Amino acid sequence: MLTERVSNIKGIGNKMENDLQDIGIYTIEDLLFYFPFRYDFHEVKPLMELTHNEKATIVGKVVSEPSLSYFGRRKSRLTVTLEVDGIAIKAVLFNQAFAKKHIVRGEYITVTGKWDQHRLQITVNQFKAGKQEDDGSIQGIYSVKGNMTMNRLRKAMEFAVEEYADDVKEILPKKYLVEYKLPARSESVRFMHFPPNSTLLKHAKRRFIYEELLLFQLKMQLLRKRIKESVVGSEKEFNDQKVMQFKHHLPFPLTSAQEKALTEILEDLQSPYRMNRLLQGDVGSGKTIVAAIGLYAAVTAGKQGALMVPTEILAEQHYESLSKLFSDFVKVELLTGSVKGKKRVELLNRVEQGKVDIVVGTHALIQDDVQFADLGFVIVDEQHRFGVEQRRVLREKGLKPDVLFMTATPIPRTLAISAFGDLDVSVIDEMPQGRKPVETYWAKPNKFDRVMQFIQKEVDKGHQAYMICPLIEESDKLDIQNAVDLYELLQQHFPPNVKLGLMHGRLHSDEKDDVMKKFAQGEIDVLVSTTVVEVGVNVPNATVMVIYDADRFGLSQLHQLRGRVGRGDAQSYCILLADPKGDTGKERMRIMQETTDGFELSEQDLKLRGPGDFFGKKQSGLPEFKVADIVEDYRALETARKDAVDLIRTNKLFEQPELQLLRRIIENDPMLKDAILD
Incomplete structure (x- = not known):
């Protein structure tokens, strides 16, 4: 069984088991799925295809006796001339004096090292007597720490793959294996560790990229479905006429992008399922006015609204602008850490009694002593560095209102699908007329x-x-x-x-x-x-x-x-x-x-810098994949998302026997288990 302790593998004793545990490997399965983070390719290319300073592997016939010289303390230089493709090249081996007896004139050797195009010389760090047997040996490089060494880990992996790789069970539907030409899971595990050639490694990687992305998207889609269905019958019967009048009395018309986003938000408010939406738009695109109309709609339905922002000064600015916008017919209050003593107690009482329609504030809004009479709509502004876990805060407080998250950081589609897969996403990608570009x-x-x-x-x-x-x-x-x-x-x-x-x-x-x-x-x-x-x-x-x-x-x-x-x-x-x-x-x-288009810039930035720049490295909310890369593998991400939506929507995940293992992996995920599963 793959769930058995790693010490059941031949050659792994107590000390080795402890060293493996230090890198997070406890079971046989953990070891099998501890993939290399990169590979050393020793592919033999013709000299004409080599570029200066690249790492190269060359097969040549030894045409001179190796010359060994010593310099400094315990330092040596071994030089030998090889004939490669009819050209004489020099191979230099530093501090490898022992190699002299293995290099024989008239025989072939295979050397790997840094190629100097100008001097026709290779500085060798690895060599092997004889010719390369295949199209190049490929060696996996693993992440190791503590007492674990690369050689010990590779040796343990050899035993594990030999004894247990065939026990790895398939979790993907046959339909996807055939349609996407993906190799079997057990075969892919074998080739991820010990690939016979680059083609088989590429297919094994492709399989695990898709598998990882599908598993993640299934979790996201399931989470999204269960969040939506967690509160039924909470639709808000807001006053359409009042909302339209309010919109028409604004000093400026909404752009078509604002109108589209507003329609999506109002439909969510009227839906029997709880809103869980991200509104993203460039700086100055008019997200706040769209959010304000949504808040007003909730108020006309007899609900309270809350707008949460990261800083006090931003809260004050939103409070002032909303107070002017709503004038006297909607009661807006400000709650921040600066509101203290008697003033705070009186404000909290008015909020609890329903005498306040909209509360603008910082994280002070979700402290234990803040009780709403009937909170129906919460907007979290400028929180572009939150992940799935952070978005559970309001739910854990026992509040189940509609929630709208807003960000002024234009997020590329690939990242939005990954980091915000549990959210519906609205985009304002058009600037209001008359605004002068910077x-x-x-x-x-x-x-x-x-x-x-x-x-x-x-x-x-x-x-x-x-x-x-x-x-x-x-x-x-x-x-x-x-x-x-x-x-x-x-x-x-x-x-x-x-x-x-x-x-x-x-x-x-x-x-x-x-x-x-x-x-x-x-x-x-x-x-x-x-x-x-x-x-x-x-x-x-x-x-x-x-x-x-x-x-x-x-x-x-x-x-x-x-x-x-x-x-x-x-x-x-x-x-x-x-x-x-x-x-x-x-x-x-x-x-x-x-x-000046933030969305175009965000796509360019993603290519230049990677995803960390959007969310910060530590609190990204982005999943950590072993093989997949959400930037490089965006096509596989789109495919996995489409397949995940299909499996959840049609209920195949829960009804088809061949998906039992896939279902078990997903339902055992703590994110789903703790947060939502009833």
């Missing part, structure tokens, strides 16, 4: 004085500016201008009438709020800040965004920062101060100047 320029650091002059001109017009730096203090590793130094430099550069502010992550949250309030109220002309300003407040008077060392940022982050300006009537500007040395950095600067 003009973006890339300047080298030697143009710093001209950039300062430009900021001075804008300040003289009564406008404000941001200057963003990547780090707070000096780092030996990164040559980055820091916020503190820049602040001091600007104090000397600008005349005393230009008021400067400084903000960074080391400040207490109250201090950060104070600086941002002063900037929002026009008491600071130029705000020097680290990226803590990224998810920020609305300062329509700010027209310039200067980003220091812009090549250190990803496209999505640059775009988020650029979105802090261009919120008023005046033309706004984003200046990227950077001198990138690599092609990727230069490419980012070029793309930023050419497009």
Whole structure:
């Protein structure tokens, strides 16, 4: 049985078992599915196909006696001439004096190492007497730590694969194996560890990429289905006429993208199933007004609404804008950590008695002492770094309202499918008419004085500016201008009438709020800040965004920062101060100047930097796959999602006997087991 202890495998004793446990291997199955994270390919190519400095494997006839010389302490150099494809090349082996007796003139050897195209020389790190037997030996490289070594792990894997690979049972439907030409699971396990050639390895990888993505998508679809069905009969009978009147009295018409998103949200509110939706739209695309109409619809249905945002100052801005929007006919209140004592007690009482229609606040909204009379709709804003687990918070509080998550980070379709597979997704991908796009320029650091002059001109017009730096203090590793130094430099550069502010992550949250309030109220002309300003407040008077060392940022982050300006009537500007040395950095600067479309940028960023940039490495909510890569394997991801939807919707997963093992794997997943299974 594959669930038996790993010590049941021949050659694995107590010590080896403990060392395997240190890398997370407890059972035979754990060992079999502990795949290499990369492979060393020793494929023999003709000399003409080799490129300079690449790792190459060459088969040649020894045409000279090996020459061995010593230098330094215990250091040696062994040199031999080989004939390859009619050309004489030199093979050099450092500190491998023992090899001399294995290299015989007139016989063939196979060597692997770094190829020097100019000197026709290979620096050898591996060699073998004789010719290569197949199209190249492929060796798996495993992740090891502690006392475990690569050789010990490979030896254990040989025994495991030999004895138990055939016991690995198939979990995919025959239909998919045939349709996608996928090899059997047991055969794929064997070839993942010890591939006879690159073709069989490619097919084994393809099989496990699809399997991993299908399993994940099945969990997501099942989670989504059960969340939707977890509350039945909670549809809201809102007043259509009042909602339409409210919409028509807005000072501007909605864009077609806003209309589409609003229709989806209102349909969710009227549905008997609970809303679990993500609304994503670029900075300034008008998500807040769509959310406000949704909140108003819930209020006309006799329900309360809540809008949760990450910072107090953002909560205050939303509170002020919603209060103006709803005037006196909807009661809006603000609840943050700053609301204390008697004022807080009175506010909580009014909320519990249903005398408040909409509460705007920070995470203070979901503290234990906050009780709603009838909470029907919750909106969580700017939470683009939350995963499936984080989205359970409201449900664990015993509240079962409709939930809408909003993010201003345009997320590529592939990531939205993966990270937010349990959510319905609405997209606002169109900007309101009349909004002037932010003009973006890339300047080298030697143009710093001209950039300062430009900021001075804008300040003289009564406008404000941001200057963003990547780090707070000096780092030996990164040559980055820091916020503190820049602040001091600007104090000397600008005349005393230009008021400067400084903000960074080391400040207490109250201090950060104070600086941002002063900037929002026009008491600071130029705000020097680290990226803590990224998810920020609305300062329509700010027209310039200067980003220091812009090549250190990803496209999505640059775009988020650029979105802090261009919120008023005046033309706004984003200046990227950077001198990138690599092609990727230069490419980012070029793309930023050419497009202001956040969704297009997000797709480009995904190609350049990978998924970590969107969510942060630790709290990404993204699954960790052994073989699959959601960026590279996006086609397989789309296919797996389509198949998962079909298996859940048609109930095949629960009815077909051949899917019993697949079903068992999914239902044993803690995410489904703990959260939803009744």
